[in-house]
Amino acid sequence: MVHILGINLPDNQVARFALTSIYGVGHHTAHRLCARLQVHDRCKVKDLSPFQVTALASFLSSPATAPPLPRYPLAKPDYVPPPPTTPLSELQAAFQASQKIKKIKNSDPLKNLKIESELRREIRENIAHQRMIGSYVGRRHAMHLPVRGQNTQTNAKTARKLNRLDRH
């Protein structure tokens, strides 16, 4: 059993699917997370190394402030290496300059990840906003009825269960 942010991931599940038990992580995000930590597709939770578990926990606790992944691009086919006599400091300066350009280009999609209480708060705030301005969506939430024009003569059970102002 692995505990991450107070959620326990069952030992015998594949890591990619076990991660979906976190609120706000679906199949796609779980796959991206696994790719980030270099967890292979069939890896089970019990096979995760302690380093991977701690890395996962530290990433999920604050995705926005997590250090960006280092990216080392491959050489292009027309790349000509500098002559061996060039000093090391010049090479390092050129490498760091190229890294700086890359950082702006590659935005990490997982950076905006919101999970658990943060996501719940966002949903609650969105509903509260709709209610405050008095729009149709907010009214329907307050009445525990479907928001997007579904039938209400029968069914509407999900709306009755979920649509309320203090949702979580």
Place this chain on the structure above:
Amino acid sequence: MRPSQILLKSGRSAWKGPYFIPFKNLRDALVNHESMKTQARGCTILPNFVGVRFSVHNGRDYIPVLVTQDMVGHKLGEFAVTKKRFTFRATKK
């Protein structure tokens, strides 16, 4: 992924921009506190509509809507309810 979709929350194409009606006497309405009578329920509320009183058609009559800062980006029709709440009639004539 798609930055324009954050600005336009609907599925509308980014190049079209938001759908709105150029109200002619918007400034007069703002100054004189007159209500703008409109049937354009699909018109997006723009930042320069803030403070204007609209009378939005709901299919039968005109519902007064005072536009506030938080309503920007929503549609006018969202604030004029079209459905009547069902109630049982107390006595039958």
